Amino acid sequence: MARCLHAQEAPCMTAILTPASVVDLELPPEDRGSSGSDRRDDIDAKQQKVARLLAEVGCEGLMILDPANFTWLTSGAVARCILDPKEQPGLYFTPTQRWLLCSNVESQRMFDEELDGMGFLLKEWPWHWGREQLLSDLLINRNVACDEPLRDAKPLGDRLRPMRQALTRYEQACAAQLGEIVAHALEATCRSANPGDTERELAGQLSHRLHRRGASPAMLSVAADGRARDYRRHGFTSAPLEKYAVLTCTARKYGLHVTASRTFSFGPPDERLRKEHLTACKVAATLIASTWPDAGFKEMFNAAKRVYLLTGFEHEWQLCPQGWITGRLPVELPLLPDSTTLLQSGWLATWGPTVGGSACVDTFLVDEAGPQRLTPTDQWPLVSLRISGSEVLVPNILER
Template identity: 30%
Template sequence: MTSSSAAVGDDRPAKLARVRELLADRDAPFLTLTAAENLAWLLDGARVQVPYGGPPVVRAVVDRDGGIRVDASANEVDRLAAEELGGLELHPVPWSVSLPDPAPGGLLDTDLVAELRAARAVLLPAERARYASLGAEVARAVGEVLRAARPGDTERRLAAELARAVVGIGAEPVVLLVAGESRLGWRHPLPTDAPLGRRAIAVVGARRTGLVVNLTRWIRFGSATPSARAGDAALLEVEADAFAATRPGRTLAEALADIRDAYPRHGFDPEEWTRHHQGGPTGYLGRDPKATPDAADVIRAGQAFAWNPSAPGAKVEDTVIVDDGIRVLTVDPGWPTTMVRGLARPIELEL
């Protein structure tokens, strides 16, 4: 195998060490990476897709010595070398044929989904720095768009402005949900031509350098009723219980069980948790994975999460990193907040 130097990204050696450990455990000579999340992780956040959700235009093979071979579509090689994968030797493959099939005798990433998810989970210093920058920029950009919204704007217009803002900071929109007053009953409201009316929700997922941040924000034209504010406050308590449940060493299933039990404790229907997924780990995928009652993945210090508890007309979501406590990445200093158990949490913006 022709291999290249690993000394490209600051955190590349640590990632290669994780791959080499996996290869040693399986007594395998090499691992072929084909999935976008694994390629972006290993290759320092390189943009490995052309359509946002399309198949990767590269394939990487890592051997037990830490060597990397990268095959790429020939029509992408020059751009990749100049803008994404400098320092790596790229092997062109004619655009008219598929990238080469994995060689026999090695491991394939699609057969090691859980193992590679665990390898990606603990964010390294360079990843954390990129993630923190992205989270802050997305939160500020979303805040600017929402502060300029008006009741007569359509959901699609607001979604378009959010997309413009995300692309404008060098990121890619991976989720854009908007609901105005007439459609707040939907948990996944794809935008329509309906006007925003007196109240609206915006849900944004944005990817840059391979990492995805997720956040949800609410706006209201006028003042909320005391009962609406009480419902929002109760849901923030559910979220606080979710953060408290997210402790290194526990499984996702254990954390989800605590979130399930938090709903009735704070005045919601005991079945509310079944009406929408509650989120889970994030990073190189929007949910990596969603937390489910049988999810055995172990929570790790240095892992990113995006919980999203919800109830009729209420939802809260931010991207955080779990260490000794919770560090929120998606913070807009200009957005209104309230303190919940020592952590500033976003509330509805009244315009």
């Protein structure tokens, strides 16, 4: 049942609570090269989807060149250290078999560390020949579809993208583990920061914590002492931290992306920041409470706009996107004010309202049981808001 709820203008309270619940699934092994049955079953199920799609479009083979589709159909394999997009590995599917298309430079590592035991065969090109010759050979006397424009191949990129947006149970477990990594990296960096640290130093610490646990930063942002009021996409600079900072990051692991933010201050935040953050929390809570399958984003956005209006920040929504669907790409689907999009079970929704110098960003799984927070807090102050009778908890400002 679709739900679109409105934030009440009731007083809120702050409390230290245990981490929010995440998806209760068996987590994937750290070594993605292992032959875990859950991942193999996930890949086999996707092979069946490909077979049905090929029968529907009347093709005998499907070629995959888009890196996002590559990670999707391999359930998390990632090519590394490739600078030329024309050297990226690809995939080739028939209804019953699948191949890795790869140069001789990458093939050994791909099978040792990414695809061992996952049911893939190999079609390899010598690095000095280039990928083009192998792709041309695969098209000879074959009726082939491809996810990117490729000569006579039938284009299917627009068909595949929505298929990958709804995460499988295995992918949901991967996203939950990534969400915990992102939240821990943000909160640990906030707790260890010192006055005088530069934004660059905090970004470096955040990146280090992500890499230590196998995640790669796709976006890092640190805004100290109100710089976010001037630039909503602020990155990080050599500016030193004096009073407070907002940290935001998007990280990648298993070919998936998760985004979150946390805000901290040395001592109590000033009244201006406190009011801005409370408003961001109210907008976020309104969006979170409405994160159910078949909820329409247009209606959700209108409810969020009303919160901005009632709190005296009616124009803030125009300065930054309020949310998006994430997954194999950092932004799989932008959510715009006039969007007719209905949220679907299995999607990952990132809600990211910003108000002045503050932000309240977290990623959620759209689920039949209600929104599942994938970026849980750990002994972090929370704001408790009542949304049409239900309690929604969102991260508050950590006072140090």
